[in-house]
Structure formats: structure tokens, C-alpha cells
Amino acid sequence: MNQKPKTHPWQKLLDNPWLLLVLGVVIPFLSYTVWGWVELALTKPDLLP
Amino acid sequence: MASSSHNLAAPGTPGRVCGTTGLHVCLDAQRFIKLNAVVGIVFLLLGGIAALGLALTRWQTVHLLPAEWFYRILTFHGLNMLIFWILFFEIAILYFACTTPLNARLYSRKIAWVSFLMMLVGAVMTDTVIIGGKADVMMTSYLPLLAHPGFYLGIILVAVGTLIGVFNFFATLYVAKRDGAYTGSVPIVTFGATAAAIIAVVTLLHGAIVMIPTFTYSMGWTSQPDPEWYRLIWWGLGHQSQQVNVCAMVSVWYLLSHIVLGARPINEAVCRTAFVLYILFINLASAHHLLVDPGVGATWKIWNTSYAMYLAVLASMIHGFTVPAGVEIAMREKGYTSGIFGWVTALPWRNPAFSATVLSVVIFGFLGGITGVTLGTQQINIIAHNTLRIPGHFHVTVVGGTTLAFMGLAYYVVPLIFQRDFIGRGWARAQPWIFGGGITMLSLGMSFAGSMGVSRRSWDIDAQGVYGPAAHLWLGVLGIGGVLAFTGLLIFALLCVGTLFFGAKIQDRAMTDWGTPPALAGSQAGSLAHDHYATKGTMALSLVFLACFAIYYFANWKALADVWPVR
Numbered sequence: 198m199n200q201k202p203k204t205h206p207w208q209k210l211l212d213n214p215w216l217l218l219v220l221g222v223v224i225p226f227l228s229y230t231v232w233g234w235v236e237l238a239l240t241k242p243d244l245l246p
Numbered sequence: 247m248a249s250s251s252h253n254l255a256a257p258g259t260p261g262r263v264c265g266t267t268g269l270h271v272c273l274d275a276q277r278f279i280k281l282n283a284v285v286g287i288v289f290l291l292l293g294g295i296a297a298l299g300l301a302l303t304r305w306q307t308v309h310l311l312p313a314e315w316f317y318r319i320l321t322f323h324g325l326n327m328l329i330f331w332i333l334f335f336e337i338a339i340l341y342f343a344c345t346t347p348l349n350a351r352l353y354s355r356k357i358a359w360v361s362f363l364m365m366l367v368g369a370v371m372t373d374t375v376i377i378g379g380k381a382d383v384m385m386t387s388y389l390p391l392l393a394h395p396g397f398y399l400g401i402i403l404v405a406v407g408t409l410i411g412v413f414n415f416f417a418t419l420y421v422a423k424r425d426g427a428y429t430g431s432v433p434i435v436t437f438g439a440t441a442a443a444i445i446a447v448v449t450l451l452h453g454a455i456v457m458i459p460t461f462t463y464s465m466g467w468t469s470q471p472d473p474e475w476y477r478l479i480w481w482g483l484g485h486q487s488q489q490v491n492v493c494a495m496v497s498v499w500y501l502l503s504h505i506v507l508g509a510r511p512i513n514e515a516v517c518r519t520a521f522v523l524y525i526l527f528i529n530l531a532s533a534h535h536l537l538v539d540p541g542v543g544a545t546w547k548i549w550n551t552s553y554a555m556y557l558a559v560l561a562s563m564i565h566g567f568t569v570p571a572g573v574e575i576a577m578r579e580k581g582y583t584s585g586i587f588g589w590v591t592a593l594p595w596r597n598p599a600f601s602a603t604v605l606s607v608v609i610f611g612f613l614g615g616i617t618g619v620t621l622g623t624q625q626i627n628i629i630a631h632n633t634l635r636i637p638g639h640f641h642v643t644v645v646g647g648t649t650l651a652f653m654g655l656a657y658y659v660v661p662l663i664f665q666r667d668f669i670g671r672g673w674a675r676a677q678p679w680i681f682g683g684g685i686t687m688l689s690l691g692m693s694f695a696g697s698m699g700v701s702r703r704s705w706d707i708d709a710q711g712v713y714g715p716a717a718h719l720w721l722g723v724l725g726i727g728g729v730l731a732f733t734g735l736l737i738f739a740l741l742c743v744g745t746l747f748f749g750a751k752i753q754d755r756a757m758t759d760w761g762t763p764p765a766l767a768g769s770q771a772g773s774l775a776h777d778h779y780a781t782k783g784t785m786a787l788s789l790v791f792l793a794c795f796a797i798y799y800f801a802n803w804k805a806l807a808d809v810w811p812v813r
Contacts, residue, residue: 207515207519208431208515210522211431211437211515211518211519211522212431212432214416214419214440214444217440217441217444217522217525218416218444218447220525220526221441221444221445221447221448221525221526222444222447222448222451224526224527225448225482225486225526225527225529225530226448228530228549228550228554229482229529229530229532229533229550230452230478230479230482232546233478233533233536233542233546234475234478236541236542236543236546237472237474237475237478237541237542240474240541
């Protein structure tokens with residue numbers, strides 16, 4: 198009986214451009230954009246002495 | 247009857263077989279590779295002419311342009327070189343990478359037309375507004391500086407047009423897989439192009455987020471966006487667009503080393519994993535630009551520029567090893583086995599595509615990479631921020647790295663796609679050396695002048711009266727390097743355009759070879775596949791690189807320590 202050789206999960210990830218696309222959009226957006234945006238939003242305006 | 251399949255080998259599919267490589271070429275893709283590449287080179291030439299004016303102005307002894315035109319040309323130069331030239335050429339690369347290596351047809355000609363025309367109209371609109379004197383805001387256009395609405399609208403058109411082109415790329419990948427144009431994993435050049443396309447999506451989304459409210463503000467429809475928010479989101483466009491370049495450039499390294507020497511990645515999984523590290527982490531480099539901004543905290547800054555970013559740096563170091571290692575193994579398998587560096591002397595140095603690749607790897611790695619990581623360290627950044635060291639860094643990544651690699655690619659793309667042999671082959675052989683040498687001088691001039699405190703984007707440093715002859719000497723080196731680099735660029739543009747009109751037609755024969763080392767008697771391809779010591783020359787070069795990295799890094803910590811002497 199012919200059995201297809203098992204593909205390593207990492208190789209599956211490498212061969213899946215759609216999953217890479219999702220990860221590539223979500224991770225930078227969370228780490229750089231959303232986090233930075235939240236920090237700016239939480240910054241209170243300083244008052245002149 | 248035309249085939250409905252996107253498999254190029256299917257009967258009735260419009261394509262041709264390349265006389266040099268034997269690969270199927272999609273005629274639609276070929277048309278848009280031509281259009282995007284030619285328009286890209288035109289914008290490169292425009293940006294290069296502007297660069298000459300800037301270099302001869304920063305060279306304080308010459309000081310060519312008046313202040314008003316200096317900032318106008320600086321805006322023009324930045325957008326043409328960093329956005330227009332690069333994006334047009336990258337779309338050409340994407341269309342190539344998703345068709346010929348996959349034996350696939352371009353998904354949609356109409357979408358490709360829409361993408362191309364939007365990009366072209368947007369770029370011309372932006373350039374017209376700048377030259378008309380209505381957008382002296384420099385490339386970053388930081389608020390509250392405000393330009394004519396046409397400036398923002400033009401950039402939005404370019405960004406959306408590019409995004410549409412990227413969609414065409416992904417759609418082609420999908421239908422190629424669906425129609426069985428290829429089986430298994432995509433070739434590494436396509437994988438690298440996919441990484442570039444993914445980063446482009448993130449980049450262009452940031453462009454849309456920041457430019458649309460700025461455009462509506464410039465029209466008087468909405469209130470002014472917060473300048474700090476603008477900088478955060480703008481750098482998601484400005485720096486990330488350069489990470490698209492990095493992926494495309496590395497893909498070109500793999501492609502050209504394979505075309506010229508038959509080199510292959512020494513480990514496919516590791517090389518692809520390095521591209522994944524780019525996809526996940528390299529975008530965070532945008533945070534470098536906000537290291538002195540007060541609105542974002544130290545944790546955000548250090549996480550994004552250091553810990554996470556170093557994973558992307560690791561990726562560059564992996565590519566920086568595997569590309570020359572693949573070349574070394576290919577050369578040793580051809581029989582060039584003497585000593586540690588015997589294979590180096592036998593390399594085809596007169597092949598302009600190869601010399602451009604090697605110069606790109608060396609300039610990008612030794613100068614661009616080392617300075618980038620160092621300047622991205624939050625503590626060190628404080629002594630370098632907004633000095634000439636910053637453009638000194640990115641001119642050796644984007645110009646010495648990416649542009650030079652793309653020029654090298656053109657020495658094969660023009661003959662293979664336009665089917666004409668290059669004219670002026672002697673000039674072509676010298677061109678990468680002239681351009682690479684010039685841009686290296688320019689960068690060193692900028693970096694050393696910046697180390698003495700000379701600021702970037704400054705028309706006149708003499709008014710401050712604080713810079714001595716050493717700083718002026720390095721600004722002279724910058725100027726001479728700029729003239730040399732422009733000469734190299736002009737030779738390249740003239741050779742490309744001249745070849746389109748006057749190059750000997752190739753038709754069904756192979757292109758005239760630029761030169762590749764022959765396999766010596768008794769050599770055998772694949773004979774070193776399992777020899778762990780076959781890359782000893784590359785390992786020695788890597789150790790030299792790491793030593794340079796360590797010395798430069800610690801020298802900068804020393805320079806930082808000197809700012810606060812403890813006695």
C-alpha cells in the first residue's frame with residue numbers, strides 16, 4: 198500500500214502562503230502599530246508649569 | 247482556442263519558450279515586467295539626477311542648490327528613489343516570480359493594467375506637485391508640514407496600485423497551485439518574493455491608514471491628525487517599504503547566484519525559515535525612527551527595535567552566509583578547490599550581474615547591516631539620531647544593497663524579456679564597480695561627517711560655525727562619491743535604454759553569455775552535498791564579518807560613554 202510521506206508541520210507552514218500572510222500582517226500590527234497606538238492614546242497632555 | 251488553464255504548459259496558453267533557459271514565459275507577465283521595469287528605471291534616473299544635485303549641495307565647498315530647491319529636490323529624490331523606482335521594479339520581480347519559475351500564467355491582464363496605470367498616474371502626480379513647489383515637505387511629510395492635496399493623493403494612488411499588483415501576484419499563486427502548474431514547494435525565488443509581497447501588504451495598509459486622513463485634512467474636510475500618531479503610522483509605510491526591498495534583494499541574490507554559477511541554497515528549510523523571520527519581525531524596524539519620540543515608552547521601543555528585530559537580523563545573517571556558501575560549493579564542485587579562497591579568484595568578476603550581486607552582499611552586510619543594528623540600539627541611537635549617519639546607513643542598504651542587486655538582475659532581465667543583447671558590454675562590466683564604489687564613498691562620507699555631529703536634511707552647516715575641516719573633508723568624500731555613483735547610474739540607464747533600441751535581436755537563440763567559469767575535468771555536480779567543510783572559505787569570511795560587527799558595535803558604546811565622562 199502506498200502511503201504519502203508525512204510532511205513536517207514547519208514545512209507545512211512554509212508551503213502555506215495564506216497562513217504566512219495572516220501571521221505577517223497580524224504580528225507587526227499588534228507589536229508595532231496597535232501597541233504604539235495604545236501608548237499614544239493613553240498619553241495624557243502635559244500642563245505647562 | 248485559448249486555454250482557460252493557468253498552467254503555461256497547457257495547450258493553447260499564450261506563452262513562449264525562452265531560448266536561453268528553456269523555461270515557459272507568460273506573454274502577459276512579460277509585457278508588465280517590461281512596462282514596470284522600464285518605468286522604474288526612468289524614476290531611478292530622475293531620482294539619480296536629484297541625488298547629484300543634493301550631493302553637490304551637501305559638499306559644502308560646492309554648495310550647488312539654493313535652500314528652497316535643496317528641500318524640494320530632497321523631497322523629489324526620496325520619493326523617486328525609495329518609493330517609485332523600488333515599487334515599480336518590485337512589481338516586475340513579483341510578476342516574474344509568480345509566473346516563469348512556477349510555469350504559470352499571470353492571473354489577470356486587466357488587474358495588471360489597473361495596477362500599472364494607478365501607480366504611474368500617482369507617481370507622475372506626486373512628482374509634478376513637488377517640482378511645482380507645492381510640497382517642500384521632504385519624503386516623510388511630517389505634520390504639521392502640509393503639502394498640496396495632489397501630493398498625498400498621488401502617494402495613495404501609488405500605494406493602492408501597488409496593492410492591486412500584489413493581489414495579482416497572490417491570485418497567480420493560487421490559480422497556479424489549483425491548476426497544477428507546479429507540484430511541491432515553490433522555488434526559493436518565488437518564496438522570497440512571497441515574503442516581499444506579504445510585507446508589502448502590511449506596508450501599503452499603513453500607507454492607506456496614514457495618507458487618507460492626511461489627504462482629507464489637506465482638502466480641509468477633516469481636522470489635523472495628531473503629529474505623533476502620524477509619525478508612528480507613517481513609518482509603518484516608510485521603513486517597511488524598505489523591508490520589501492530586503493526580501494526582494496535577497497531573492498535576487500539567490501536567483502543570480504543560481505543563474506550565473508548554478509549555486510543552490512545549502513539548506514532550503516533554513517533559508518526559507520530566514521524569510522519567515524523577515525515576515526514576522528522585520529517590520530518592527532520601523533520603531534527605530536521613533537527612538538527619541540516621547541509618546542511611546544521604553545518597553546515598546548526596546549522590544550520592537552532590539553529583541554524582536556534581532557530575529558530579523560539573524561535572518562539577514564543566515565542569508566549572508568548561505569548565498570556565498572552556495573556559491574563556494576558550486577565553485578568547488580566545478581573543480582576550483584585550491585586552498586580556502588582559490589574559488590574566489592576563479593569567480594566571474596567580469597560578469598556584471600555577478601559582480602553586482604557580490605558587491606550588493608558585501609555592501610549590504612558589512613556596511614548597511616552592521617550600521618543598522620548599531621543605530622537601532624536605543625542607547626546608541628541617542629548620539630546618532632537625525633545626523634548624517636542615518637542616511638549613511640540606508641544608502642548602503644537601499645542603494646548599495648537593493649538597487650545594485652536590481653541592476654545586476656537587469657543584466658539578465660533585459661536580454662531575456664526584451665530579447666535583445668546588451669550594447670556597450672565593456673561599460674556594463676565596469677558599471678557595478680563604479681556605482682558600488684561611488685555609493686560606498688558617499689556612505690562613508692555621510693557616516694563619518696555624521697559622527698562629527700553633522701545633521702541630515704540640512705542645507706547649510708557653515709552658518710552654525712561649529713564644524714572643523716575634518717567634517718568638511720568627509721562632506722567632500724560624500725560629494726565625490728555621489729558624483730561617482732551618479733556616473734554609474736547614468737551608465738546603467740543609458741545601457742538599458744540603448745539596448746532596447748539598438749541591442750542585437752535575440753529571437754529564438756540564447757542570449758550572449760556574460761561569462762561563467764567552466765567545470766574543470768573530473769568535477770562532478772552534487773559531489774559536495776554532504777561535505778560539512780566545503781564552505782570553509784565562507785566560514786572564514788563570516789568570522790571576519792563578526793569581528794567587524796563586534797568592533798563597530800563596541801566602538802559606538804565607547805563613543806556613547808564619552809558623552810558622559812566620569813572623572
